Amino acid sequence: MSEFLAFTIIGIVTGAIYAIAATGLVVTYSTSGIFNIAHGAIGMLMAFMYWELRVNHHWPAPIALIVVIFIIAPALGAVIERVLIRRLRGASVAQALVVTVGLMVMLLGIGQSIWTPTTGRQLDLFFGEGGFRLLGITVTWHDLITIIAGVAVAIFLWFLLSRTRIGIAMRAVVDDRNLLSLNGARPDRVSMLSWALGASLAALAGILLAPVLQLNHLVLTLLVVNAYAAAMVGRLRSLPMTYVGGLALGLVESYAIGYIHLQGWLIGLRPSIPTLFLFAALLLLPESRLRAARLAGAISPRVPTRKMSLLGGAILIVAAAAFSRVLGSGDLIRVGQGLAFALVMLSLVPLTGYGGQVSLAQMTFAGLGAFAMAKVGGNGNIFGLVAAGGLAAAVGALIALPALRLQGLYLALSTMAFAVLMDNLFFQNVLGNLGSVPVARLKFLGLHFESERVYFVLLAVAFALLSLLVIWVRRGSFGRKLAAMRDSQVACATLGLSLARTKLMVFMLSAAMAGVAGALFAGLRGAAGPTDFLMFQSLPILLLAVIGGITTASGALIGGLSFALLGVVQEKIPAIGGLTFLLVGFGALSVGRNPNGVSFLISQRIRQLLPKRFEQPVSLPEPVFDEEVESVAASAS
Amino acid sequence: MPLLQVESVGVRFGGLLALDDVNLTADEGSITGLIGPNGAGKTTLFNVICGLQSPTGGTVRFDDQQMEDEKPHQRARKGIARTFQRLEVFGSLTARENILVAAEIRKGWSKTKIDARAITEEVIDTVGLQRVADQRVDTMPTGLARLVELGRALATAPRMLMLDEASSGLNQTETDFMAGLLRQLSGQGLCVLLVEHDIEFVMSLCSKIHVLDFGRLIAIGTPKEIQSDKAVQAAYLGSEGDAA
Numbered sequence: 001m002s003e004f005l006a007f008t009i010i011g012i013v014t015g016a017i018y019a020i021a022a023t024g025l026v027v028t029y030s031t032s033g034i035f036n037i038a039h040g041a042i043g044m045l046m047a048f049m050y051w052e053l054r055v056n057h058h059w060p061a062p063i064a065l066i067v068v069i070f071i072i073a074p075a076l077g078a079v080i081e082r083v084l085i086r087r088l089r090g091a092s093v094a095q096a097l098v099v100t101v102g103l104m105v106m107l108l109g110i111g112q113s114i115w116t117p118t119t120g121r122q123l124d125l126f127f128g129e130g131g132f133r134l135l136g137i138t139v140t141w142h143d144l145i146t147i148i149a150g151v152a153v154a155i156f157l158w159f160l161l162s163r164t165r166i167g168i169a170m171r172a173v174v175d176d177r178n179l180l181s182l183n184g185a186r187p188d189r190v191s192m193l194s195w196a197l198g199a200s201l202a203a204l205a206g207i208l209l210a211p212v213l214q215l216n217h218l219v220l221t222l223l224v225v226n227a228y229a230a231a232m233v234g235r236l237r238s239l240p241m242t243y244v245g246g247l248a249l250g251l252v253e254s255y256a257i258g259y260i261h262l263q264g265w266l267i268g269l270r271p272s273i274p275t276l277f278l279f280a281a282l283l284l285l286p287e288s289r290l291r292a293a294r295l296a297g298a299i300s301p302r303v304p305t306r307k308m309s310l311l312g313g314a315i316l317i318v319a320a321a322a323f324s325r326v327l328g329s330g331d332l333i334r335v336g337q338g339l340a341f342a343l344v345m346l347s348l349v350p351l352t353g354y355g356g357q358v359s360l361a362q363m364t365f366a367g368l369g370a371f372a373m374a375k376v377g378g379n380g381n382i383f384g385l386v387a388a389g390g391l392a393a394a395v396g397a398l399i400a401l402p403a404l405r406l407q408g409l410y411l412a413l414s415t416m417a418f419a420v421l422m423d424n425l426f427f428q429n430v431l432g433n434l435g436s437v438p439v440a441r442l443k444f445l446g447l448h449f450e451s452e453r454v455y456f457v458l459l460a461v462a463f464a465l466l467s468l469l470v471i472w473v474r475r476g477s478f479g480r481k482l483a484a485m486r487d488s489q490v491a492c493a494t495l496g497l498s499l500a501r502t503k504l505m506v507f508m509l510s511a512a513m514a515g516v517a518g519a520l521f522a523g524l525r526g527a528a529g530p531t532d533f534l535m536f537q538s539l540p541i542l543l544l545a546v547i548g549g550i551t552t553a554s555g556a557l558i559g560g561l562s563f564a565l566l567g568v569v570q571e572k573i574p575a576i577g578g579l580t581f582l583l584v585g586f587g588a589l590s591v592g593r594n595p596n597g598v599s600f601l602i603s604q605r606i607r608q609l610l611p612k613r614f615e616q617p618v619s620l621p622e623p624v625f626d627e628e629v630e631s632v633a634a635s636a637s
Numbered sequence: 638m639p640l641l642q643v644e645s646v647g648v649r650f651g652g653l654l655a656l657d658d659v660n661l662t663a664d665e666g667s668i669t670g671l672i673g674p675n676g677a678g679k680t681t682l683f684n685v686i687c688g689l690q691s692p693t694g695g696t697v698r699f700d701d702q703q704m705e706d707e708k709p710h711q712r713a714r715k716g717i718a719r720t721f722q723r724l725e726v727f728g729s730l731t732a733r734e735n736i737l738v739a740a741e742i743r744k745g746w747s748k749t750k751i752d753a754r755a756i757t758e759e760v761i762d763t764v765g766l767q768r769v770a771d772q773r774v775d776t777m778p779t780g781l782a783r784l785v786e787l788g789r790a791l792a793t794a795p796r797m798l799m800l801d802e803a804s805s806g807l808n809q810t811e812t813d814f815m816a817g818l819l820r821q822l823s824g825q826g827l828c829v830l831l832v833e834h835d836i837e838f839v840m841s842l843c844s845k846i847h848v849l850d851f852g853r854l855i856a857i858g859t860p861k862e863i864q865s866d867k868a869v870q871a872a873y874l875g876s877e878g879d880a881a
Contacts, residue, residue: 477753480738484727491725491786494687495793496713497742 002136007258013143015250016150019243022230024201031194038104040224043206077199081192093408106585123211229278268425275417287405309471313464320460324453332452339459342560343517345545351510353551356486358412361419365392365511366518367533373519380443392515393508400507404500419535427530436529439522467553543588549597640828646695655681657852668829670843677849679832688712716796720786728775739792764788779806797828804835
């Protein structure tokens, strides 16, 4: 009985922390419509800030707490809202997600630059290990403080949202932003306040969690997974249900650790409980209602003609062949990795660029591909590549299915949770705990791509072929459906298109491509290790693909090569390791302004520089309906 | 039997009763109008019929089949097509591609073999978009974009076409063209259901009109009957007391 009580108290304590973090997430999401993937990263940064003041500068705990939770965190939240979030109004789910993923990576970069991960740091429990006895078990003061903080936050939020003018405005901004401003309130200020409040709650959760878990950048950043698992119970709307979700998750986790004695590879199941909880919550969510909400028409790049794409592919292969002659073995591997990353990024072009769906697990699918290649393609067998695509597509379908009937945001969150699950449960076990498994380089039709030089050209050929495939898809019926789905889901549905099926198909295509890319990537390295395909590696993949240009194959190539270049910089100058994260994050923040990325800017510039006679004929007819435009404008005024 | 039968439909948004016990029928080969002041619940009723909004009560029957469990895309496959008051065009595609994608979607679920490209060209001719067919839709004025939406709906070969504010944003020439087109389509057997603000447009086109006010059906009748209906006049002009 006392054991059960002990686990219950542990569950309530962690549940209270999850609830605090989750309510912060719900408050920001419900007032701004932007899901903050960086919520855990804010908590992480603030926990480190607290450590800095409390441990490094020996400030008294109450003062350090007040400064971090009530001054620094809200200021950070307000700045994020002012600089980033406000600009995202009317943006697509994909665009908003990419920006907050960028923010997460940037905050992680800042955290790792200031507090280097190689140095061990520790935050002690409040009042140390001391506590009191309750029904035969010891409850630490830290536990009690956490539970009190949880209750205090609940009461504070209830009072704020139902009894104060600003709180009622916060609820109103969700219902109708424009109507609220017509009634004299200032929605921007309300939104800023909610982000400040959200950051404070993230900070509180981070500070309470760090002594219990670990003062670690990645562990605390992943708090967001637990928080949104809890928030999903409240459907990202209801605060009381979010609290219930947080407590339920804390208790489930505690009882599971206490009573289910996992052995062997199932040990990885423990840290995966929030993910499993999230999937269960997703399955129970009712299907989301389609809403008529047309996005502001962003300029999308022209789809290249067949001739242009063939020419582009040929140029890439010739260039790769030429470079393979001049580059040394080490450089061939480095640039080859860039091409392999470009292949993974290319898998995002149909999914995110054309279809408007986001995956935060592309490296996980690449890892599955590498695993299949290691198992099936032992001697460089081509079937290894087929198995890589097939396995990734099949697993992708399983992951996507529960989230497909919901909005795009849920699919992205599911992929992130799935990636964390695979980090804990799969890769460590099948790709060796510390070592790695060998992966053979491809051999088919009597050709053996054993040497670095030849394998490098093979990667370029693979990129060219898959680019042609992607462009062929875009030019065809399925590609048009994807573009239509991105522009208006509601219109697609009322034309008879099954959105879930279309999303499933594009998700499987994307996962299969990532799987093939992973198999080729592992072949280049000759091995696949347990840390090669972590969730945190999928984030820069997505961000650099977007910065390069998620709507084009050339964007993926730019993104992949940049990623390799950043790796080289990090390798040569380890001191600025964190800065590369910062750079990637910062680049992604520009997505709010230019969703088509660098490749689009370059192609525009080239078009401007080209003499007129080389330009492609403009396919648009002259505006023959000028008089109609005028009459419509006149009637509108 | 009418193609569409809406019976006792109610929709509640929190404390607001958006639709209250609404009945409506529409027949093949005729144009049925649905009018009412702003906020009367016209678009909500459209959303209920095509499955975008679940009613809190009542039933929708199409071709004598219950639609309750059918999702929007399944209803579309049964022959319900619609346009939107706030345009829902595929802005990054050209007018031709907008219609082609609709024909291709139909090809995906149609039981008969169809030629999507041939249908597209046919529809472009029908709605008169030949000159701007290769123009991106987000660069088009509203009137043309409405025609694209109409064309897109027609490409699915619907049995019932629901038009939400079809004449909004159209100039007189375009409105006349739209009216002629709708007559032609209903003459071919199509059931047309029209939500409209332009009373003249409705009166000239519809054989039967339903009037909604504050979510309640206040009148059903021919254009003539509706014009002389006291409740309708009060709804549009305010009650006598208000007018005074």
